[in-house]
Amino acid sequence: MKYVDEFREPEKAEALRREIEKLSQQLDKHIKIMEVCGGHTHSIFKYGIEEILPANIELIHGPGCPVCIMPKGRLDDAIAISQNPNVILATFGDTMRVPGSKTSLLQAKATGADIRMVYSPLDSLQIAKNHPDKEVVFFALGFETTAPSTAFTILQAAAENITNFSMFSNHVLVIPALQALLNNPDLQLDGFIGPGHVSMVIGTDPYEFIAQQYHKPIVVSGFEPLDILQSIWMLLQQLVENRCEVENQYNRLVQKAGNQIALEAMNKVFAVRDTFAWRGLDEIPDSGLKIRSEYAQFDAELKFTIPNLKVADHKACQCGEILKGVLKPWQCKVFGTACTPESPIGTCMVSSEGACAAYYKYGRFSTTLQKQVAEKPKVTISS
Template sequence: MKFVDEYREPQKAEILLIEIEKISKTLNKHVKIMEVCGGHTHSIFKYGIEEVLPNNIELIHGPGCPVCVMPRGKLDDAISIAKHNNVILTTFGDTMRVPGSKLSLLQAKAEGADIRMVYSPLDSLKIAKENPDKEIVFFGIGFETTAPSTAFTILQAAAENINNFSMFCNHVLVIPALKALLDNPDLQLDGFIGPGHVSMVIGCKPYEFISQQYHKPIVISGFEPIDILQSIWMLLKQLTENRCQVESQYTRIVTHEGNQNALKAINEVFEVRDNFEWRGLGNIPNSGLQISDQYAQFDAELKFSTPNNQVADNKACQCGEILKGVLKPWQCKVFGTACTPENPIGTCMVSSEGACAAYYKYGRFAKAFSQLKVDENKVIA
């Protein structure tokens, strides 16, 4: 299959690993690379990439999981909307199991709220057409990847004059989050594996501040094992050559300027919020989207009253530190014991892009493997 099989060839992976090993020895330092996107985290564990890298190359898992960064208060707000009379709340499947302060959306549904899983916001629009006597609310989340689909849905609703449809907008922006991470003195990074899906929309240009202001290299990557290995090699090559540039390994999808039609829809329908709360990262200025005044009739925040409270995370959960890259999932005290995919305490264990879910599904023995490598090095020394 084009663009799949050729990016999973063992021979290509072996050549890249040999080259990565060579460069890592010339660097003579511990290198920390953050993969921003949760999709990359899952690929890294699915294909065992972290286990075959040289010991001085460490991959740090970033905040690029839209479900994981959603604060508990926003889930409470969504549930409060769902409990209004004649409301049908729709959202993506991952969001259904994220715990709020008391309930998840799935638990609220079990208690009688009409909450439905959809695959696209257009499905919500279809439900609105089929239920003219109900108010249909789409709980919109995600980075710039999913923002265009919700923007186009609102444009479609406006064109068809569907007045019983609205959106609870919780879209977030990747660039302010990266800036917040770079400003964090606790997190010393040497480079970034840039998010492929987000970059498909926004392009390469918005990342230039990383190289120009913070002097860090970034390589936008695809999601297959060869993609990720090649991106790591490209980053290491920049480090050895003392370069700091924005490069794209994912050239088959990502362009420098991005998807102009998608960006136009986003800019027409949304405007940037002054502040948005991120789980683990706190309030980040200009990091979220809200529906613009032009399309205010589709804004669920204006149609319905919500608690709008800031809710602290469960004290046992360390999702915040994991999202910031300060801790690895297995360092959380409840990982794999009290917190599992079947009984999640935090969002990182819920989402299909969450770092904890990736560790649990693919990397449960990674800690033991890493410790074995450390012990072997001590014996050799």
């Protein structure tokens, strides 16, 4: 397949592996690199990248999964909106099985709520057009990757004067999250593999503070095996040369200044929240997006009464520590035992970008992970 197979060639991967090995020997110390994006985490395990890296190169999995960082309280709010008899709630498939404090959207749907899975916000706008007698609410979430499509949908709804449509905005911003991680004394990182999809929107300029203020290198990466291996090589090259820069491996899609049309739409529709709660990272200032007052008629938080409560995670779940990069998924005491994709306790096991889901799905190919999980004590959770 053109433009895909070229980034999966075994010979080139082996050449990069050898170069990474040489650089790791020059560094002669343990190196921790965080891949911020959940898409990178899945590629790393799908293609066995972690298995071929030198022993002193460790990949740390970051909070770049938008479903995983969603706190229980916001899920409860969405479920509360769906309980209104005149409401159709639309959302992406990944959110359906995420556990709230008492139930999930999928379970709420099973008990009578009209909750529908859609592939884009525009699908939910079409539902509103098809059902003018219903209030249609789109449960919007994601990083800067998906926020533009939400913004364009609100602009379209305004242009067409669709009055029975609104958004429950849970969009978050990657830069404040990275800053929170860098300020965490428990997490000592040597560099970052920067998110590819987010960077297609925001560009590479916003990451300059990582190099300038925190003196850490970052390489924005694509998602194919050669993309990730080359990005690791580029990071190690910076470390060997004692450089701290923002580099762009994904230059076939990512531009320095980002996508100006998408950024303008976001800025027109959204304002930055004073603070937003992230699962595992708690409250992060200036890290969420709310709908501007000019588009208040499309803000579900103003249209409906919601609990708006902060809810603690399950005491057995360690998603928070995994999202901060402090623990690996297999180190969670319920991973693969009480917590599986079929019966998830935490969000990291649910989302297609969740680190726990990646470990669970592809861990059978890793002899190291199999041994680690086999040695874990079996844990059961009482209902």
